[in-house]
Amino acid sequence: MTAALSSERIESDENVWTRRLVLFLRIMAVLSILKGLYHWAQVTGFIGSEEDAFENQPMAWQAATVYFAVIELVAAVGLWLATVVSMAVIELMFPGIYGGSLLVVSGEALMLAAYLGLAWMAARERPP
Numbered sequence: 001m002t003a004a005l006s007s008e009r010i011e012s013d014e015n016v017w018t019r020r021l022v023l024f025l026r027i028m029a030v031l032s033i034l035k036g037l038y039h040w041a042q043v044t045g046f047i048g049s050e051e052d053a054f055e056n057q058p059m060a061w062q063a064a065t066v067y068f069a070v071i072e073l074v075a076a077v078g079l080w081l082a083t084v085v086s087m088a089v090i091e092l093m094f095p096g097i098y099g100g101s102l103l104v105v106s107g108e109a110l111m112l113a114a115y116l117g118l119a120w121m122a123a124r125e126r127p128p
Helices: 002-013 016-044 059-093 102-125
Strands: none
Touching: 016 059, 016 102, 059 102
């Protein structure tokens, strides 16, 4: 009886990191959808005041916002790693566009590190 219980436990724990990786990717897809919708809300004027309107912003800000409005929704389909890197680069290399927030860069780096860690642990579950 104990052998049956232990074999069931092994089967249920067999792909734990793979399941965690899939869950993480799904959460990232939802976050990408929300971020894309946020940027579209900025473009269309659903959020912000009159002085913060899309039309009143510098051209660089407008271009970056439209870029992220599109790319975040594309990322939700599975390319979110590109948006993580893009957002970090915009924040660090062009602080005049979005303000150079180290909090945003840290959040993006944390998501990337979580993905890499989960992918590594999932790969260790399935030896070649």
